[in-house]
């Protein structure tokens with residue numbers, strides 16, 4: 001039986017692991033069958049990047065990747081030359097060594113059950129240097145929260161559009177495990193650890209454009225924006241520094 005060695009991962013297997021793998025099953029299935037709870041937001045259907053792994057040994061023995069996998073991989077966090085989506089790599093008789101990247105971007109996380117929720121002990125309070133709002137953005141968000149009877153807003157980055165990522169704002173009442181939190185007057189902002197990598201140092205402003213007004217993100221981490229302004233990309237070095 002081939003073996004899969006998993007290098008230590010802070011949350012999924014802090015001491016590393018070695019499992020006996022089933023030939024013909026994907027690396028992702030083998031990990032999940034051995035209680036290594038790798039993200040698999042699209043349920044192994046090659047529609048997200050959350051099962052991304054890097055092969056430290058055995059890469060050349062793997063089945064070839066499809067165009068769909070290659071396209072998705074471009075959006076994965078911490079992409080390396082020997083990256084693959086673990087749900088698309090089938091185990092044969094060769095041993096493998098893999099590294100599970102520290103972060104994922106979870107494009108369908110709304111449909112994926114969360115393991116643990118609501119642990120305010122894990123919150124990290126941000127300062128205005130980490131993330132800030134202009135006076136006009138603060139007053140606009142504050143009035144939106146009042147209109148919606150909500151006390152907080154989640155700021156997220158999701159995979160989207162032609163340039164890779166887009167911002168998302170949603171109303172929330174309470175922090176989730178590992179959230180970063182910023183309290184400004186009556187506005188509570190929550191940012192997941194994964195999204196904060198993209199957002200560190202960002203300021204939100206609220207500006208007038210012709211007859212309309214909108215929230216804009218002044219984000220120092222962006223490397224390019226798409227023509228319509230809806231999505232953006234970042235330098236891959238950002239993930240190495242995280």
Ligand code: FES
Nearest residue numbers: 042046048051087
């Ligand atoms: S689980 Fe979504 S691409 Fe593998």
